[in-house]
Amino acid sequence: MHPRTQAGIIGIGAMGMAMARNLHGKGFHVRVRDIRPEAEAEAISLGMTACSTPAALAQQSDLVIVVVVNAQQIDEVLFGDGGIATISDAGKCVMLCSTIAPEDTVRCAERLASHGVAMIDAPISGGPARAEAGTMSMMIAAEDELLARYRDVLDALSDKQFHISATIGDGARTKLVNNLLAGINLVAGAEALALGMKIGLDPQRLFEVICASSGHSWIFQDRMARVLKDDFSPRAFAHILTKDVSLATAMADTAQFATPLGDAALEIFRKTVENGWADLDDGAVIKTYLGN
Incomplete structure (x- = not known):
């Protein structure tokens, strides 16, 4: 039996916090990062671990779930100071759940790949209540191997997963x-x-x-x-x-x-x-x- 995936969530707004609460309630050790101290404080009060930077979170996580607002924030999380791409150990995976332009999704995947980091293109829909219940929809574009590797997290997050294709960008589209x-x-x-x-x-x-x-x-x-x-x-x-x-x-x-x-x-x-x-x-x- 595979060990449980170590999951981290960057961006714990309405949807991200609901996803974090869901995973935490199902026994995952959830690490979080947000630019708002009050959001991190709420997560800590629930028993989650807050990390000082996206890189620090990535170092302790197998799968980094990004649920920020837009492509600019994603660039900061992935490639800015203290971003995920600054860590040296390869073999990590980022799952982008934000709604952004397909060309930005593809660009991020290509840049991450140059750092040895894989990516799952997985926008989400359904609202916070469904996210916390694990019943939100996920539109996923990724290789089958990645989906198999993180099946425990995916199944905990959503009972409505749609595997669109293996082509990054198709989830965003x-x-x-x-x-x-x-x-x-x-x-x-x-x-x-x-x-x-x-x-x-x-x-x-x-x-x-x-x-x-x-x-x-x-x-x-x-x-x-x-x-x-x-x-x-x-x-x-x-x-x-x-x-x-x-x-x-x-x-x-x-x-x-x-x-x-x-x-x-x-x-x-x-x-x-x-x-x-x-x-x-x-x-x-x-x-x-x-x-x-």
Whole structure:
């Protein structure tokens, strides 16, 4: 029987912390690193170990799971001062779970390979509750050997693993296609609910009808349920999905593929951010329609 994988997580925001809590609860010795002392303090209080730098975490971990916000932060974690690439011992593996452009994923994999570090391209979806429950979705691009090596961690993190291919970048491409649709569905749902409110319909009853009818989508039900309680505490920040939809439409532009619905949704997201609601839950797109 193989010894249990030593796992480390860099970036313990909403999703990263939920993943860390999940692994810790399943008996893994989890090491963490975050630029926010309060996040590390919370992890320590739960029995995890905080490391001073990404390199220090990598030295003590077999698999380093990166769940930071964007490609710039990933570059800092991997290749900056105290980054993972500064360690001398090869044989490590980085699993990128952030949503970034496919070309950035490929670039990171190539640079890591030059340092003897393998990479799994594995964006995630489903929100913090599913991440902590181990039921989030993972879109994975990696060689079979790597997936077999870290099967214990992968199975603990997700019961919905989709092995897209062995081609690094295909996980990122899949995630952007999914998030393009998620963004369109969210904006469309907010638009419909806002229209119903404008013409005098009871929003709760309209919500119930949509959730039981052909207009239903998972993201509509999840986000608008909180909107109806005037709850905009961020489970998924508005600026994050704005970034994701922007990356998706840019990917489509590169492929010379028109995305008129995606472009329209992106415009609503950008207005939401410009209106000062970037750090609210992404359900705040409805505020752009309602003006409050």
